[in-house]
Amino acid sequence: KAGVTQTPRYLIKTRGQQVTLSCSPISGHRSVSWYQQTPGQGLQFLFEYFSETQRNKGNFPGRFSGRQFSNSRSEMNVSTLELGDSALYLCASSGSGSSYEQYFGPGTRLTVT
Amino acid sequence: GQSLEQPSEVTAVEGAIVQINCTYQTSGFYGLSWYQQHDGGAPTFLSYNALDGLEETGRFSSFLSRSDSYGYLLLQELQMKDSASYFCAVRAGYFSGGYNKLIFGAGTRLAVHP
DSSP, X not given: OOOOEXXXXXXXXXXXXXXXXXXXXXTTOOEEEEXXXXXXXXXXXXXXXXXXXXXXXXXXXXXXXXXEOTTSOEEEEEOSOOGGGOXXXXXXXXXXXXXSOOEEOOOEEEEXX | OOXXXXXXXXXXXXXXXXEEEEEEEOSSEEXXXXXXXXXXXXXXXXXXXXXXXXEEETXXXXXXXXXXXXXXXXXOSOOGGGOEXXXXXXXXXXXXXXXXXXXXXXXEEXXXXX
């Protein structure tokens, strides 16, 4: 079974631009969660989607948004990029929204200059 | 608020045993998970404790005490490949059925030396 895939793997943007990241979950998984990882900060929860509905949201500004499609693929968008948005963005899928076991993709390394 | 505390770094030698502690403060606690992440890699699931006690999976064991809001990951017979970051994560929230979220600690960097 193919794992979670994320595209692109690396991205360089400048302040003020916007970016869209994509995540394809494991086949059959309906829940997709997004996390931001920065050195020393662990993984900060962004949001979780299940069957095209956002079921939970972390404490991030409205510049961070996401959506999920009917095939469970998910995208997250960051508008008006700031230098502090430079991070590794990870998505994880699970079979159900309550699963304690999540399967992570390799992440998208975003650098904002 | 919700928070998790774990040591930032731990050092050990091959063959030794190491324990990584995690204390948490959350609302609506459901369980404690542990994840491993090698440099440049994705986090991978190691274990989960919903009830008090010890769960053993090969060389790794995880413990939970709900009354103390405390858990630990125990790694035995350490190998060089165990050098990685280890994250505790709490599933917490007010509702079941998916309306809760996985909250991660900042991670513990384990360095295993020969």
